[in-house]
Amino acid sequence: MAETIDLKLHVWRQNGPNDAGRFEDYSEYAKGISTHASFLEMMDVVNDKLILAGKEPFAFDHDCREGICGTCGVVINGQPHGPQRATTTCQLHMRKFENGATIYVEPFRAKSFPVIKDLMVERASLDRIIQAGGYITVRAGSAVDANEMPIAKPIADEAMDAAACIGCGACVAACPNASASLFTAAKIAHLGLLPQGQAERSRRALDMVAQHDREEFGACSNHYECEAACPKQISVAFIARMNRDHLKAQLTYKEPTAKDGGAG
Ligand code: SF4
Numbered sequence: 001m002a003e004t005i006d007l008k009l010h011v012w013r014q015n016g017p018n019d020a021g022r023f024e025d026y027s028e029y030a031k032g033i034s035t036h037a038s039f040l041e042m043m044d045v046v047n048d049k050l051i052l053a054g055k056e057p058f059a060f061d062h063d064c065r066e067g068i069c070g071t072c073g074v075v076i077n078g079q080p081h082g083p084q085r086a087t088t089t090c091q092l093h094m095r096k097f098e099n100g101a102t103i104y105v106e107p108f109r110a111k112s113f114p115v116i117k118d119l120m121v122e123r124a125s126l127d128r129i130i131q132a133g134g135y136i137t138v139r140a141g142s143a144v145d146a147n148e149m150p151i152a153k154p155i156a157d158e159a160m161d162a163a164a165c166i167g168c169g170a171c172v173a174a175c176p177n178a179s180a181s182l183f184t185a186a187k188i189a190h191l192g193l194l195p196q197g198q199a200e201r202s203r204r205a206l207d208m209v210a211q212h213d214r215e216e217f218g219a220c221s222n223h224y225e226c227e228a229a230c231p232k233q234i235s236v237a238f239i240a241r242m243n244r245d246h247l248k249a250q251l252t253y254k255e256p257t258a259k260d261g262g263a264g
């Protein structure tokens with residue numbers, strides 16, 4: 001494989017949520033790209049060249065560059081996080097592209113993810129879904145000893161699969177309805193599967209789904225594009241689980257009071 005490749009690179013430029021935006025051609029700055037570079041490193045190289053040429057670099061989000069923080073999502077040739085399955089943009093390497101490849105890079109598109117600038121979108125809507133119920137009200141002191149609370153291995157494994165969600169929003173960008181159902185379902189499931197999460201299980205499902213809808217994410221209509229785009233391979237089975245929890249909570253949940261019992 002060649003050590004370097006030239007790209008026909010088109011990047012979306014947009015000066016904020018109310019600007020119409022447009023693609024700009026940066027092919028002349030995307031020559032001699034190392035095939036060992038990550039996709040974000042390729043964008044760094046192009047931005048350095050733009051700065052040296054006295055032009056404004058394009059804005060994009062990133063933090064860990066290790067596939068764990070969820071901030072680096074962009075749409076590459078129509079696919080959130082690009083063509084490689086189960087891979088975040090920061091973990092995608094330029095060796096996956098041919099010499100002379102045409103690459104279009106654009107932001108995640110959803111009403112609930114307004115563009116801040118160029119490739120950066122505002123994903124605070126996902127944070128607000130977490131704030132609505134993605135927590136447990138237990139003592140938050142030092143970590144308890146391992147295995148203090150016995151949990152069956154298949155349940156621990158399933159909770160861990162759900163907890164792998166990094167909150168990147170690719171599921172939203174991939175969904176024709178811009179639904180955040182896969183994200184919300186993963187966050188509801190990883191707590192709802194474990195004993196520590198039972199006390200608030202119904203309240204959590206009601207509040208997080210309500211916040212999802214308040215944020216104007218669309219409904220899930222079983223396209224499965226979310227699962228295909230997810231860099232952490234979160235299963236749509238969690239959406240079915242969320243729907244069961246939500247339906248049951250709607251039918252049976254009653255706000256607990258002191259009269260309901262307890263130690264007193
Ligand atoms: S479910 Fe997958 S695609 Fe959606 S936010 Fe979580 S990690 Fe990203």
Ligand code: FES
Nearest residue numbers: 065069070072090
């Ligand atoms: S920069 Fe953190 S997941 Fe890509």
